[in-house]
Amino acid sequence: MRLMLFAAGVLGLCLGQAPALARCTLNIDSPGQVRFAGNSGAGYEGFNRARFDTDFSISISNEGSETCNARLSVQRTDAADLRSGGGDRLDYAVTLPGSLATIVDNQIDVGNPPHAVPVTIASGQTQVQHLAFRIPPGQIVASGEYHATVRVRLLDASDLDISAERTVELVTTVRPEMSVMLYDSGLSSLAAARGTGSHNRTLDFGILRDNAEASLTVLVQSNDDYSLRFTSPHGGALWHETRGAADRIGYTAYFGGRALNLTSGEDYVPSVRATGLNGVSRPLRVRIGQVGLARAGRYQDQLTITVLPD
Template sequence: MKFIVLIMLFVSFLLSAPNALARWNDCDGKMLATSNPSDIIEEYNNRVTVYIPIKVQVSDSLIDCADEIWVEDVYYYSMVFSGPTQDKYAKLYDSQFKKIKVRNGIWRSDLTERSTQMWARLRHYSLFPAGAYTGHVIVSVVKNNEVIEQQYIDLTYYSEPQVSISLSNSSKGKVSGDSGNYHIDLGELKNNMRFNWGVKILSNSSYDIVVDSEYNGLRHETNTQALIEYSIKFDNSQISSSERLYRSYNFYPGVKNKWYGFEFKLGNVELMPAGTYQDNLSLTVYPR
């Protein structure tokens, strides 16, 4: 009989222990985790860095009892963003852009304020290939390593189609200017003279190129009726200065840095009025 009583007491203790722990660890309140794409920060230096916001707001009652915020990926051990060409791996930073420690796939931050700002950082060696990058994380409010409140949120960064044009190294001694505005001094004009130069185009998407002459040739500075035609050769396509060149370049989502060569060839300059001739030639790149 004593043996039976002892067993009953033991069972009773096991059943009542979780309830006692729940009362000791009782923690009520609300949590809201958000990520606003309009708050994304982009930095362009030697490589592109993107900070995607995670904002965690809690009620006063949670601050009084919970002690940490946990962030972890929904599907992976690391924080993974799927992109148009490859997955990108993020690191988590605090409001001061200091790295938050991660252990066993969980980033842990102390809960001390009603509103806590975090940043998921993505990096790429060049422009991000155009398209959407999406991650999925679980944000939890925790007390003594036990989850009190939990929320799933999606993190999204959209890389806009971008393009930049720069003067090629071989042309820097012959062409002056920068930031897309360049000046070429042909010197004394001669029949059939040629001038070669080149540009580099960096783009994270496919693009179209239009080459167009404003005056349809070299125009005299005062006598606008005096016009010297010339031909333009661009990327193995040739047109006269009175025509417009249109080229379309398609490539798989990614980043391309390509060199393009120009060649100018003048026509007949004999018997043309003396003076200075000028044209404004535009090369316009339209990313898509």
């Protein structure tokens, strides 16, 4: 008797369908450029100490079949600041709304950018991420156009591969800023910060006497090189209020220790370098000449200071 045993084993391999990979597409709601408008809407003003942001947004769409976990990264492509054609630099930041901390990383950090923002988007959904383009106040740079380029990347959270990316140009116009403010003598930094000066001041000598003096402080702010023009309609003399040039008393004005020659009606202080945030202050001193037997009455002149770009 022969007993034959047969055993048959059947190994069934069932090839299941792998889950579809979530796919995220990054879209930006601007034409590749975000322009910093500032308080005036015309650009950046360094002498304005208030903080202003220009908001923009990024639209992230998940066209895959599963929830997408990703990281949104904003990375520099070149310099760490905005640059002008002349090489001047302007610091900037891209932040989340209500935050002062920048989320911009260096491009070399693409593998694991430390400031990337986590995002989670359900299948078929679109998420809008609001951002702010900020230029800190108080930067005094030459006027002109300033540019920087950043790359906005969507990284897969599992392997940090780039799922999508866009390039955005950040732009601002630095406006020419020039101003003259007049203060009482002995200008303090606190007075300058509070803006307690004015565009008009009166030096009243009271009863005129020979060589009488009075002074004030001139504060100039300019983000470009400049010259100053001093004009006197009376040619550097006080005229009698009713008799005019028929009765006049000469005076000499000194700006920063330099005697101004106002005989022709104007004089210049040329080629002064751009100022810092606090401006440059100089004393303006006026000395009356010989009064002698001048006719009684009120004498006056008007000295105008104008800032001119070089």
